[in-house]
Amino acid sequence: MATKETNQKRNTLQKRIVHDVFCSLHNHPSAGMVYEAVQEKFPGISRATVYRLLAEAAEEGKIQRLKLVDANDRYDITLGTHHHVVCRSCGAVADVNLEVDHERLTDKAEGHEGFLIEDCHLEFVGLCESCRNQI
Amino acid sequence: MATKETNQKRNTLQKRIVHDVFCSLHNHPSAGMVYEAVQEKFPGISRATVYRLLAEAAEEGKIQRLKLVDANDRYDITLGTHHHVVCRSCGAVADVNLEVDHERLTDKAEGHEGFLIEDCHLEFVGLCESCRNQI
DNA sequence: GTGCGTGCAAACCGTTTGCAATCGG
DNA sequence: CCGATTGCAAACGGTTTGCACGCAC
Numbered sequence: 064m065a066t067k068e069t070n071q072k073r074n075t076l077q078k079r080i081v082h083d084v085f086c087s088l089h090n091h092p093s094a095g096m097v098y099e100a101v102q103e104k105f106p107g108i109s110r111a112t113v114y115r116l117l118a119e120a121a122e123e124g125k126i127q128r129l130k131l132v133d134a135n136d137r138y139d140i141t142l143g144t145h146h147h148v149v150c151r152s153c154g155a156v157a158d159v160n161l162e163v164d165h166e167r168l169t170d171k172a173e174g175h176e177g178f179l180i181e182d183c184h185l186e187f188v189g190l191c192e193s194c195r196n197q198i
Numbered sequence: 199m200a201t202k203e204t205n206q207k208r209n210t211l212q213k214r215i216v217h218d219v220f221c222s223l224h225n226h227p228s229a230g231m232v233y234e235a236v237q238e239k240f241p242g243i244s245r246a247t248v249y250r251l252l253a254e255a256a257e258e259g260k261i262q263r264l265k266l267v268d269a270n271d272r273y274d275i276t277l278g279t280h281h282h283v284v285c286r287s288c289g290a291v292a293d294v295n296l297e298v299d300h301e302r303l304t305d306k307a308e309g310h311e312g313f314l315i316e317d318c319h320l321e322f323v324g325l326c327e328s329c330r331n332q333i
Numbered sequence: 334g335t336g337c338g339t340g341c342a343a344a345c346c347g348t349t350t351g352c353a354a355t356c357g358g
Numbered sequence: 359c360c361g362a363t364t365g366c367a368a369a370c371g372g373t374t375t376g377c378a379c380g381c382a383c
Binding site for chain 2: 130131132133146148150151157158159160161163168169171172175176177178179180181182183184185186187188189190191192195
């Protein structure tokens with residue numbers, strides 16, 4: 064017998080607001096940054112809800128949760144595989160449109176200490192424009 | 199007048215033990231893993247001391263502190279720039295000896311949104327031998 | 334009415350830090 | 359001696375979670 068479908072997602076006010084605010088940011092924001100922005104527009108939404116909604120959207124594949132070295136997770140509205148550059152001074156994140164042959168890279172790395180290499184993470188570090196000008 | 203040199207490092211028992219234990223591990227251990235190993239040999243050393251000594255050794259350039267995506271910091275006895283592969287199942291880390299032209303990579307990535315790109319982080323993800331066999 | 338979603342606060346977890354006691358040189 | 363180093367425990371910071379209430383459907 065089929066498992067009863069009780070998983071319908073509800074269309075709550077909080078979900079709409081978090082979505083709208085997130086889409087209005089183009090910073091690859093962290094959950095905390097989205098929470099801050101949500102507060103200004105709608106001070107009633109709790110931190111936990113913002114964290115939950117972003118994580119949920121990422122699980123559903125609607126947005127992408129980025130793992131970065133030395134920074135909190137960020138959320139990205141762009142879905143495909145691409146790379147990022149992180150400002151080492153202020154933590155700003157930007158996309159890097161760079162063709163990288165992942166397959167060739169992982170092939171070349173294959174075989175070390177019996178590891179099966181499946182994927183790779185390429186991330187750039189640098190200075191954003193405003194931090195460059197401040198130094 | 200010259201600032202008095204009061205920065206002499208002392209040769210403590212704790213320092214020797216942490217160093218010896220760390221050198222006996224070849225796992226790219228985290229500070230916590232070194233602490234565990236230290237406990238077995240010398241249960242008196244505190245967690246804070248192990249964390250401090252490892253961080254200090256890294257600051258002095260004696261060992262390398264690795265930042266990884268989705269894992270705690272690890273310490274590496276190998277000093278030069280090289281890459282790593284992380285097991286997505288158990289978190290094990292191994293070196294990857296792969297020639298990568300960082301300069302060419304960062305050059306190709308240059309100029310995005312006004313960023314000055316200085317460096318890049320390349321990390322592989324996969325399965326270690328024992329995790330591969332367990333699946 | 335049912336049960337998913339929310340708010341709150343506490344837990345979490347690895348790491349760092351303030352401070353008094355201790356020990357190396 | 360004296361200040362670098364240690365141990366302890368508490369703080370930290372971003373994130374997650376347990377639970378009771380409330381709202382979407």
